[in-house]
Amino acid sequence: MTTSSLERITVEPKSTAQACVIWLHGLGDSGAGFAPIVPSLKLPSDHNIRFIFPHAPDRAVTINQGYVMKAWYDIKSMDLHNRADMTGVLESEASIHQLIEEQIQSGIHADKIILAGFSQGGVVSLFTGLRYSQKLAGIMALSCYLPNADKLPENLHEANKTTNILQNHGAQDEVVLMSSGKMANKLLVEQNYNVQWKTYNMPHSVLPEQIDDISLWIQKQLT
Incomplete structure (x- = not known):
């Protein structure tokens, strides 16, 4: 059985x-x-959804003076076109593949798995989901962008061309500007992905109204 090296909290x-x-x-x-x-x-009290919250590995982050922290990839600069260290993105993608494979081997089909993420985690979830070779139940990308900035990832896979994608962003987000999320959304729309965009009156965070909407979206994808 394939076992992911990522430590995680499982609910x-x-x-x-x-x-x-x-x-x-x-x-x-x-x-x-x-x-x-x-x-x-x-x-619902009788729901059958397992939630997995993995911990990113510790790595030095350039924009934070090389301070070591949990990160899915290094952030080299605030310039969107040179922000994400693609080596780290690809390493994280491989780790998420292992997590998905664990679930498949436990009896959960790929089309009953949602990849979700916030900020850096949303970047990796969106990148991984668009390239994954089996159809997923959904992809949730919160307050994030594409690692390739103004272009979709290479080696997109047809398996998830029709998968529902949820994008949320805060209108007051000063950490990941809403324009970067909209750039990703525009690229997805232009390629006819099934993407839903919603903006909330919030900074770089989540809020109760949004959580209610996310709950309905998750239930719709998994029932």
Whole structure:
């Protein structure tokens, strides 16, 4: 059995898991940052969704003076066209592939798995989902951008060409400007991806109204 090297927090449903949400945190955070969101989703008590909140590996982050923190990839500059270290992005993609494979081998089909992420985690989830070779249930990209800035990733896979994608962004986001999220959205729309965009009156964060909307979206993809 393929086993991911990523440590993680797993929240199991009361019944046997038949679906899964893999949710990636942002820069400097950990899986513990988003794990408490599960009760806030107010899912039906008999839901069968496993939530996995992996911890990114520790790495030096250039824009933070080389300080070592949990990061899915190095951020080299604030310039969107030179921000993401693609070596790190690809390493994280491989780790997420292992997580997905673990779920498949446990009996959960790929089309019952949602890749979700916030900020850096959203970048990796979107990048990985668009390139993944089996159809996923959905891709959720919160307050993030594409690592290739103004172009879609290379080696897109047809398996997820029709997969539903949810993009959310805060109108007051000063960490990841909304324009970078809109750039990604424009590219996806132009290539006829099934992408849903919604803006919220918030900074670089999530808020209760948005969590309610996310809950409905997750349930729609997994039921």
